[in-house]
Amino acid sequence: DIQMTQSPSSLSASVGDRVTITCRAGPSIDTYVNWYQQKPGKAPRFLIYAASNLQNGVPSRFSGSGSGTEFTLTISSLQPEDFATYYCQQSYTPPYTFGQGTNLEIK
Amino acid sequence: QVQLQESGPGLVKPSETLSLTCTVAGGSVSSANYYWSWIRQPPGKGLEWIGYIYEYGRTDYNPSLKSRVSILVDMSKNQFSLRLTSVTAADTAVYFCARGFGESLYGFSFDPWGQGTLVTVSS
Numbered sequence: 172d173i174q175m176t177q178s179p180s181s182l183s184a185s186v187g188d189r190v191t192i193t194c195r196a197g198p199s200i201d202t203y204v205n206w207y208q209q210k211p212g213k214a215p216r217f218l219i220y221a222a223s224n225l226q227n228g229v230p231s232r233f234s235g236s237g238s239g240t241e242f243t244l245t246i247s248s249l250q251p252e253d254f255a256t257y258y259c260q261q262s263y264t265p266p267y268t269f270g271q272g273t274n275l276e277i278k
Numbered sequence: 279q280v281q282l283q284e285s286g287p288g289l290v291k292p293s294e295t296l297s298l299t300c301t302v303a304g305g306s307v308s309s310a311n312y313y314w315s316w317i318r319q320p321p322g323k324g325l326e327w328i329g330y331i332y333e334y335g336r337t338d339y340n341p342s343l344k345s346r347v348s349i350l351v352d353m354s355k356n357q358f359s360l361r362l363t364s365v366t367a368a369d370t371a372v373y374f375c376a377r378g379f380g381e382s383l384y385g386f387s388f389d390p391w392g393q394g395t396l397v398t399v400s401s
Contacts, residue, residue, distance in 0.1 A: 172341075203385035214374060214391035215325070221384040258325060262385025266340040269325040 173200060173261045177270030183278040184249055192244045192273045194259035199239045203263035206235055206244045209272075210255045219244065220262070251277075280305035282375045282392035290369075290399050296362040300375030300392060307351050307358055308334070313378035314358040315388060316349060318371040326371075330378050331358055365399045372396050 176195045184190050194204065202222035207215035217226050219235040222242055232247045246253055254277050259270040286298035300314070307314055315330040329339035331349040339347050343362070351358045362369060372394040380386035 205385070205387050207388075214376075214393050215388075217387060217389035220387050224384070226389070260325075260388075262380070262387055265327070265338055265386075266342070267327040267386060267388075269327075271324040 172266055173198065173263060173268055175259055175261055175268050175270040177257075177259055177273050179273060180271065181274040181276065183276050185278045186249050186251060188249045190246050190249060190275065192257055192259075192275075194237075194242045194244070194270050196240050196242070196261055200261050200263040202238045203261060204235070204237065204242045205260045205262050206233075207258045207260065208253075208255045209258065215258065218257075249275075280377060280390055282377065282390060284373060284375050284392045284395040286395060286397070288396060288398060290365055290397060291401050292366055292399055293364055296360070296365050296369060296373075296397055296399075298360045298373055298375075298395065298397070299357050300359070301355070301357050302377075303356075305377070306353075307356050308353045310334075311379060313380070313386075314349070314351065315376045315378040316360045317374045317376055317388065317391075319374070319394070320368075320371045328360065328362075328373075332378075367399050370397065370399045 174197045204222045206219040209215040223235045234245045256272045256274045281303045283301050290296045313330040313332040316328040331337050346363045348361045374394045376388040376391040
């Protein structure tokens, strides 16, 4: 199975901050990474596909980058509604695997 | 707009079979382009892909669960279902159904998802 390792596991930040979440894949998976946002008690929301492409309706303050084994999700200016848990997912081959999540909390 | 909704018992006894149904609205489970998927999330933990059904009944499962899982489709009801046998406490989780889709250029994604249903394995 392709392993997806996210860091940090939790992150405290303030409204207006710029934050970056990292996901490392093993082995290399080109740009086959998706990102999801999950709020407590809710289903995950699909944010980014193929490492850097925003899904329809996702605000432009979200961006993704990376290829090979290292990927990042960046939120340029945190808004109150962005505090949630974020997951990466390798979209290269089954079994599709997810990172363990990054809990983004209000400082 | 496609919507998915899980249903089924919230409590299952150890060694018994977990059975859940996902009802699809605004789309068709007979569509050849989509992979009707199950994903689970143990309390306080991350997401685990269970498997999917596609192309009128073809399936693919996570090897970690393959010996115990089956996914079926009922096109007349526009539903698909999950069966997981011989459950233990480790199978306690929120179970999500989701629509999967893939392209060679962009990879495989899950969107949308149902709201999820908590299944507890306990006597």
